[in-house]
Amino acid sequence: xxxxxxxxxxIIIYSVFAVLMLLMVITLKAPFGIAAVGxxxxxxxxxxxFWRCPKCGKALGYLWAKHCSDCGEKIC
Ligand SMILES: [Zn+2]
Numbered sequence: 001x002x003x004x005x006x007x008x009x010x011i012i013i014y015s016v017f018a019v020l021m022l023l024m025v026i027t028l029k030a031p032f033g034i035a036a037v038g039x040x041x042x043x044x045x046x047x048x049x050f051w052r053c054p055k056c057g058k059a060l061g062y063l064w065a066k067h068c069s070d071c072g073e074k075i076c
Contacts, residue, residue, distance in 0.1 A: 004076045006050040010063055013043040 017039040024032035051060050053068040053075070060068060065075055 001050050003051075003054065006046075007063055007076070010043065010047055010051065013039060013046060017043060 017036050020032050020036035020039060024030070024036060047063075048059060051063070052058065053060055053071060053073050055073040056068060056071040058068060058070040060075060067074055
């Protein structure tokens with residue numbers, strides 16, 4: 001998958017997580033927290049699967065990474 005797209009989708013998933021956490025804090029309703037944890041797990045899976053160096057395949061870590069920490073390949 002295109003890394004720009006991966007970054008965009010990751011940010012969207014993370015935003016959903018943040019909104020759910022906020023809703024839980026405001027409403028004090030546990031289901032929002034449970035949903036937030038679910039979204040966070042989905043985020044982790046998505047990032048660890050797709051947020052990888054196109055050259056060496058190593059996980060890139062931070063979403064704002066500009067270069068691969070392993071081989072130095074430039075990231076979008
Ligand atoms: Zn690399």
